[in-house]
Amino acid sequence: MSTNRFLSEKKYWRSFAGVIGWQLNRWYCNHRFCSRCTKPLKRSEKERLLYCESCGLIVYPNISPCVIVAVYDGDKLLLTKYANREYRNYALIAGFSEIGESLEQTVRREVMEEVGLKVKNIRYYKSQPWPFTDIILAGFFAELDGNDSIRLDEDELAIGIWLPRDEIPEVDSNIALTFEMIEAFRTQKKE
Template sequence: MIQDIAPHHFANEYRPSPPERESFLLFYRGRDVLLTEHDGKLDFPRFSELEGENPSLYEQYTYLFSIDEDRFYLAPDTLRFDLLDGARLENREIFRTMSPRHLAFAGITGFQLYGWYRGHRFCGRCGQEMQQDHKERMMLCPSCGQMEYPKICPAVIVAVLDGERILLTKYAGRSYTRYALIAGFAEIGETIEQTVHREVMEEVGLRVKNLRFYKSQPWSFSDTLLMGFYCDLDGEDRITLDRDELAVAEWFNRGQIPAPELDISLTSEMMMRFQNGECC
């Protein structure tokens, strides 16, 4: 999965130490990210490459996280990169296939934080401009004291099984058209287990039992913490499709599961784990 970057080590503790010249800068514009390419290899720019065009660069940084000994910082919106050799803006979807994987993980995790910082410039309670806290990753309103922390949305990925069969679905109205598993966000006041039952009933009209937690995954493409469950069909297998959410829902025998395009998601891992007879 995208967060599996061993032997590299991701450290997300908030330690806003000043950048060094070889620290990485992550610059985003909308859904695009600034990358450099040299000899066919994609990379993020470093402070040393951009300090000439940006005299106040070392005063405008926002610390994000580190991987091994490398520190990553969020670049200001005003960053100039006209003279940066090999520079180009790429859609964030590049992180689904970019290598090495630890840089792809850094890029999409940085994008999640970029979106959070951008969305919390002003206090949602009183409208005053927010300030970054110096001790923890928090935006603080100096007027009313409102505190805002990075948004993480809990959601479930559900593999519904019926003996040697698994239920696969396709999303409705999305650019992603490959098979996936049932998924959905937890609602206020419900447990994660209740979310599994509700999402399966809402999307395909089925009842399930014997919920078995498999694994979790941070999924920064949607600010989500995914929790994967296998469960068994409880009763009739007749599908009643919610066409607002899904275009297709079909039962597949264990040996007929379409191979996923990528191996970065919890969904893909759960599908292939069932196909290979490694679970359930």
């Protein structure tokens, strides 16, 4: 199922179950042999893992931590559009955590890298698994700290714009955390 089709599906639970099944099947198919000794891996009957009877290697599903950040300045929200991606709707700043980095550090780094802004008062909102890319999304709201002049990383983003709350388009989907966070800000439910 494509990401766009998933986002348009009204029966979220059905789509989510299907995509999770696809994610697990893809993981099992891609991890058939031990990366240490090349022997076949076996499925555990007790937990979701694969193990090697020969050398004892244990392999868990890969889940990468990623942040989504709704940067705001008073009554304005920073909305972006990706460069060179199929997805063309408004989005928020997002990116993967690096080794040794906390989620809050990831928030600061990603905002600085993608739009050249500093943030403060970083507050966790909620999380969401995103099986298309094997990630767990952690959503945060962060207040602008200083100048609101945007310097886009044009390799990542095509647009970065501050929109007043009353000009933010209504989002008709709650499937993706990005949509939920934009709508929460628009309707003043971010706290």
